Amino acid sequence: MKGRVIGNISNLYYIEADGKKYECNARGKLKEDGIVVGDIVNFNENENIIEKIEKRINYIKRPKISNITQIICVLSAKHPKPDLLMLDKQLAYAEYIGVKSVIIINKIDLDKKRVEEIKKIYKDIGYEILETNAKEKIGLEKLNKILKNNISVFAGNSGVGKSTLLNGIFGKEITKSGLISNKNKRGKNTTTNVSLYKIAENEYVADTPGFSTFDILEISSNDIAKYFKEFKQYMPNCEYADCRHIKEEKCGIRKALQEGKISESRYLNFLKIYEDLKDKEEHRW
Ligand SMILES: Nc1nc2c(ncn2[C@@H]2O[C@H](COP(=O)(O)OP(=O)(O)OP(=O)(O)O)[C@@H](O)[C@H]2O)c(=O)[nH]1
Ligand SMILES: [Mg+2]
Ligand SMILES: [Zn+2]
Known part of the structure; x- marks a missing residue:
């Protein structure tokens, strides 16, 4: 079978x-x-x-899962505080493997101002952003639409509300089975294993354990800029074809940053990821 x-x-x-x-x-x-x-x-x-x-269409190492059609990056407005560096890694990774990505900002009840700041950065780039309050089941209808006909994976830090969102969609506590969830040291429920839940034929959603790091080591430091979706359009303005977009005088990306067309947060995260990849490449041998 x-x-x-x-x-x-x-x-x-x-x-x-x-x-x-x-x-x-x-x-x-x-x-x-x-x-x-x-x-x-x-x-x-x-x-x-x-x-x-069977041959995989795609494969992510962490969370370990294959054959997905979209990554849903879940952040919370507060508790834990939004980790935009991790988000930018995930978004770049989704570009790299060629799957769609959607951003969910959950716990909008806790910090409305922060929600607006994050929305501003990512809406301008063209990412789809959904605001939710999983506890009060706000935003779940829109989430249902996003999940339609997709194999989706929820990714994000521990405690952002991935399992709560999933339970909201199914209308019951599906994620609390002893096999896939456990109480952590502080007595909170935390997901310990990746599981796929079926919504409809060819429509599944995966809950994953929260992770504090996200490896994108398969991507070379020289390539990372092009997986920052909004950077790509400015790259032809760089003087050199091998521009690293770091200190170069005539750099299309740095110019776009100065003109406010690229957000500082995204550029700084690009730098961090670039340096990190470069460092690991140099120490690999
Ligand atoms: N205030 C508020 N609390 C929320 C909301 N969504 C979830 N929570 C709470 O946040 C805590 C963590 O939620 P989980 O759904 O377990 O988080 P998770 O992302 O699955 O965490 P891991 O399984 O450890 O990766 C729980 O106590 C939830 O009740 C929300 O929209 N607002
Ligand atoms: Mg969970
Ligand atoms: Zn450049």
């Missing part, structure tokens, strides 16, 4: 096929290659063994 991996706890894989759920193991070779949530697999339903992984 052919199905989609929707969950995984150590060597046990939860598969959804023809509207039914199966629990399977994997053979040694496949285990080593690593089956991840999102994979389309062939499995033997009598022996409960996965036999083959």
Whole structure:
């Protein structure tokens, strides 16, 4: 049979096929290659063994998931405070792998001013932004529309409200199962495993554990600027084809920054990511 991996706890894989759920193991070779949530697999339903992984359309390392059509980057207005560096990494990564990205600012009840500031930066670039208050179920209808016909993954820091948003969409607490969620040190519920939840045929949404870093090491430092969506249009104005957009005198991106066409926050995060990638490239050998 052919199905989609929707969950995984150590060597046990939860598969959804023809509207039914199966629990399977994997053979040694496949285990080593690593089956991840999102994979389309062939499995033997009598022996409960996965036999083959279909070729992936895409794959993210962290959160580990494959075959997605969009990344939903979730921030909270406050508690935890919005991490725009992580957001910019995620947005760049989505550009790099060629999937759509949407920004959710949750907990709008906690800091309206901050919401407006963030909206200003990203609306101008052309990103779709949704404001939500997951606790009061505000903004969930719009979120439903965004999820339509997509395989979406919720990404963002721990505590921003990813699981609360998901529970709101399904109208029940689907994320609190002991297998995928646990109480952390402070007694709060925190997601520990990536899981896909089915909304409709070919429409799924993944909850993921919050993470404090987001690796984009596959992207070369020389390429990162072009994955800052609004930077691309100014690159032809750079004097040199290999402009790094850092200190160069005649740089289209720096000029756009000075003219206020590129936000300072985005440019500074670009610099940080560039330096970080460069540093890691130099220490790789
Ligand atoms: N004030 C306010 N609190 C919220 C809102 N949404 C979620 N919360 C609260 O924020 C806390 C964290 O929410 P979760 O949904 O568990 O966050 P998460 O992103 O899934 O966190 P991890 O699983 O650790 O990655 C919970 O106590 C929620 O009740 C909101 O819109 N407003
Ligand atoms: Mg969670
Ligand atoms: Zn330049």
